[in-house]
Amino acid sequence: MTLTREDAVDILTRQHAQIRRGFYKAAVPGPTRRRAFERLMRLLAVHEAAEEAHVHPVARRALQAGRDLAARRREEEKQAKKLLIALWRTGPEGKGYLRQLNTVRKAVLEHAAREEREEFAALRRAVGAKRLRILGAEVKLTQAYAPTRPHRWVNNEAANKLAAPLLGPVDRLRDLARHTTRR
Template identity: 40%
Template sequence: MPMPEAPGGRGGQDVVELLEEQHARLRRLFDEVVRSEGAAREERFGELAGLLAAHEAAEEEMLHPFARGRIEDGERIVGERLEEEKRVRAGLHALEELGVEAPEFAERCAALRDDLLAHARAEEREEFARLRETSERDQLENLAKAVKAAQAVAPARPGGRRTPR
């Protein structure tokens, strides 16, 4: 997927644009997982788990350290996001252990979706918006490149297990 051009024709995609696009993709994947069954559910869930693992790993490695030192009250804000991410990872691991064919899978997946959406909204409102206010566009573009590089080598599944992409 090509990187969209920045407003006004400048540079490439910035980290906020990149991560917000991934949040939207995660929302769609959660919906697809809940609506699907059998092999289609297994495939969509694998895609969801892989994207979520790479997304969160890159945020923890690249975005959060930058935000901690860049935004007012960064330690608190990042700490709260990390706690939310920890709960989401635990919920995802529980779903993996449960298996997509379990009768309660769809209900538990929908609950995890709600947790992830609350986390994404808080991240976008508190962390991303403040990064936009306190950072230059080129800094955010460079951070997007670093996040993409981190995602390329991140574990494809929670808990560090790499699976083919």
């Protein structure tokens, strides 16, 4: 079996950079704002689903202080998800959108920085390269079928693993329907 050369830390760190850029694109006024907003929300949803389902559980088991570290990241994600749901409901044309977008941006980017500094760096030291590549493949697989929008009760390993096969296709059908009605 050939594994991807990218490991989970590489994939998720690259996505953090895409998320940073996505926040700025979603703030730009004009006809591309809606599409940038939807891309950002989708990236955030699939990114968090993979972290919650696979990365945090590995950190919890493999790192010396993994239990506390994973619990802190999950709590940050839970709070960010509440903000994301409110932002999703407001949408890019809604009142207070830019203020909400900035609040979410700050929370998400602070969370991502802590992940990179605390969790990802520790995983690189504690987990072998092969296991990180397998974890990368799990991340990619999860992201391929994960929900494409935030769902408030889907915020841990079990909920993500159970909900993804159900909510992922439903969200993707909604996305397709919304996209085709805009043409």
